[in-house]
Amino acid sequence: AKPIILRDLAKPRFFGAAANTTFLFNDKNYTNVISTQFSIFTPENEMKWESIEPEPDSFTFGPADEIVRFAESVGAKMRGHNFMWGNQLPPWVNASLTATELDKALKNHITTIMDHYRGKIYAWDVINEMISDNTPNETFKDNIWTQKFGEEAMPKALAYARGGQTAQALSDTLYNVAKGFLADGVPLDAIGFQCHFTLGQVPSTLQQNLQRFADLGLDVAITELDINIHGPANATALAQQAQDYWTVVDACVQTQRCVSVSVWGVSDDHSWIPNGAVLPWDAEKQPKPAFYAIADAFEGK
Ligand code: G3I
Numbered sequence: 001a002k003p004i005i006l007r008d009l010a011k012p013r014f015f016g017a018a019a020n021t022t023f024l025f026n027d028k029n030y031t032n033v034i035s036t037q038f039s040i041f042t043p044e045n046e047m048k049w050e051s052i053e054p055e056p057d058s059f060t061f062g063p064a065d066e067i068v069r070f071a072e073s074v075g076a077k078m079r080g081h082n083f084m085w086g087n088q089l090p091p092w093v094n095a096s097l098t099a100t101e102l103d104k105a106l107k108n109h110i111t112t113i114m115d116h117y118r119g120k121i122y123a124w125d126v127i128n129e130m131i132s133d134n135t136p137n138e139t140f141k142d143n144i145w146t147q148k149f150g151e152e153a154m155p156k157a158l159a160y161a162r163g164g165q166t167a168q169a170l171s172d173t174l175y176n177v178a179k180g181f182l183a184d185g186v187p188l189d190a191i192g193f194q195c196h197f198t199l200g201q202v203p204s205t206l207q208q209n210l211q212r213f214a215d216l217g218l219d220v221a222i223t224e225l226d227i228n229i230h231g232p233a234n235a236t237a238l239a240q241q242a243q244d245y246w247t248v249v250d251a252c253v254q255t256q257r258c259v260s261v262s263v264w265g266v267s268d269d270h271s272w273i274p275n276g277a278v279l280p281w282d283a284e285k286q287p288k289p290a291f292y293a294i295a296d297a298f299e300g301k
Contacts, residue, residue, distance in 0.1 A: 004287075004291070004292070004295050005036060005037060006037050006038070006291070006294055006295060006298065007036075007037055007038055007039040007076075009295050009298035009299055010039065010260075010261065010298045013252065013253070013258065013259060013260055013261065013298070014039045014040035014077060014122075014259065014260035014261075014262075015037070015038055015039055015040070015260070015261055015262075015294070015298070016038055016039065016040035016041060016042060016076075016079065016223075016260050016261065016262030016263070017034065017037075017038045017041060017042070017262060017263050017264075017265065017266050018041070018042045018043070018044040018224065018262065018263070018264045018265050019034060019041040019042065019043060019044065019067050019070070019071075019266075020043075020044040020045065020046075020265075020270065021043075021046055021063045021066050021067060022270075023270050024066065024067070024070060027270070029267075029284070029285035030266060030267060030270060030285060032285065033266050033267065033281055033285050034266055035074050036074075037266075038074075038076055039075075039076050039077060040071075040076055040077040040078065040079060040122060040260050040262060041067060041070075041071045041076055041077075041078055041079070041262075042078075042079040042080075042081045042125075042223065042224075042262055043063075043064050043067045043078075043080075043081055044264075044265070044272070045088070046063040046064040046066075046067055047064045047080055047081055047082070047113070048081070048082065048085070048087075048088040049083075049085070049088060049089050049090060049093060049109065050088045050089060050090045051063065051064070051088070052064060052113065053090070053109055053112075053113075054090050055090070055092065056092055056105065057108060057112075059112060059113070059116070061116055068117065068120055072120075077121075077122035078117075078120060078121045078122055079121070079122060079123050079124070079125065079221075079223065079260075079262065080113070080117065080121040080123070080124040080125060081124075081125045081128070081223075082124075082125035082126070082127070082128035083106075083109065083110050083113075083124065083125070083126045083127070083128075083157055083160075083161060084106070084126060084127045084128065084130065084145055084153065084154070084157040085127075085128040085129060085130075085143075086129065086130075086141055086142075086143025086144065086145065087129075089144065093105065093144065094144050097148075099148045099149065102144070102148050102149075103148075103149070103156070106156065106157065106160060107160050110126075110157065110160040110161050111160065114161065123189075123190060123192075123219075123221065123259075123260075124161055125192055125223065126157050126158055126161040127154050127157050127158065129141065129194075130143075130145070130146070130153065130154055131170050131173050131174050131177070132170075132173070133170065135170055135172070135173040136172075136173065139151070139173055139177070140153070140154075145157075154177070154181075155181065155184075155186045158181070158186055158187055158188055159186070159187065171209055174191070175212060175213065175216075178191060178213065178216060178218065179216060182216060182217070182218075188218065189218065189219060190218055190219035190220065190221060190259075191213050191218055191219075191220050191221075192220075192221045192222075192223035192224075193206075193209075193210065193220065193221070193222055193223060194223055194224035194225075194264075195222050195223070195224060195225040195226075195248055196224060196225075196226055196228070196264065197225075197226070197227050197228070197244060197248070198227070198228050198230060199227055199228060199229050199230060199231075199237060199240055199241055199244065200240055200244065201244075202227075202244045202247045202248055206247065206248065206251040207250075207251035207254050207255060210251055210252065210255040210258055211255055214255055214256065214257035214258070218257070219257050219258075219259050220252075220255060220257055220258050220259070221252075221258060221259050221260045221261075221262070222248060222249075222251075222252050222258070222260065222261040222262060223260075223262050224262065224263075224264040225245070225248055225261060225262065225263045225264060226263060226264045226265065226271065226273065226276070226278035226279055227241045227244045227245060227278055227290070228273055228276035228278050229241060229276055229277045229278070230276060233277040237277075238277075238288055238289045238290070239289055241277075241288070241289065241290050242288070242289035242290045242292065242293035243293065244290075245280065245290040245293045245294050245297070246293040246294070246296060246297045248261070249261050249293075249294050249297035249298060250297040253297055253298060253300065261294075263279060263280060264278075264279075265278070265279050266279060266280075266281055266285075267279055267281040267282065267283060267285050268281070268282050268283050269282075269283035280294060
């Protein structure tokens with residue numbers, strides 16, 4: 001039988017993964033899957049602030065460059081991840097900078113990195129996880145950006161990057177923020193939906209939700225998909241997981257402006273969730289039922 005190549009089936013969309021330099025060339029079977037199945041990559045950690053600008057104006061591009069070169073070598077695109085986030089910040093950013101100093105640092109960070117990667121990144125996650133989990137009581141998360149800049153934080157990052165990212169209460173808040181931004185002329189291009197889901201809990205409104213953002217004139221993308229089994233990965237769980245993957249990929253396929261589906265990792269042994277069996281390949285890099293479900297969804301089956 002012809003091998004199943006998800007990157008081909010996904011066309012005209014991209015099928016992506018978070019890539020991690022720790023495993024890129026150190027685990028042969030991982031390298032094999034990652035070289036053949038994907039058409040877009042997101043560095044799992046290598047472009048985060050603490051990695052790429054650990055000290056003021058001192059940039060460490062090496063590991064991120066490695067992924068960009070790898071992507072080029074296999075004809076895949078890149079998603080940049082990320083510029084404005086409350087986590088994985090080096091101490092100097094989280095320290096006692098004034099608002100003016102922090103503003104300067106943010107601008108320098110974004111422009112230096114975008115210059116370095118000019119022409120090589122398909123989309124940037126400019127803003128990551130900035131909407132509060134506690135909406136509607138509060139709109140934005142409490143972090144250094146909102147502490148120093150308040151509601152100006154996100155427009156600021158978008159203005160510096162000219163570009164965008166994030167995912168029902170939370171989503172409604174995000175929808176209103178996005179709508180307001182567009183009305184104000186803030187240069188927002190796209191919204192990424194992370195989709196770290198628990199088995200059997202993919203929201204039934206996912207496609208509708210993608211569609212309403214698309215209807216604002218924004219591109220949308222599934223940026224960090226994984227499905228946590230939270231228990232034994234028996235046949236029943238794996239079948240439900242396949243169903244869940246299908247639902248998410250199908251939601252993208254049914255949304256014209258949905259440009260890509262990226263899974264957050266490749267194989268269960270190299271996931272940020274150690275025991276969730278969350279990904280489409282198992283620890284032996286063998287395709288799981290989820291893999292075939294993704295193929296079916298891309299093929300409209
Ligand atoms: O680099 C250090 C290493 O020097 C040290 O020896 C080691 C010991 O623990 O830690 C290493 O740092 C780890 C880092 O990944 C790089 O491997 C951190 O402990 C670990 O917490 C960090 O986890 C990452 C997490 O973001 C941090 O917030 C995960 O790999 C990464 O998958 C995860 O990705 C995020 C997305 O960016 C945004 N959306 C949610 C998603 C899951 O949390």
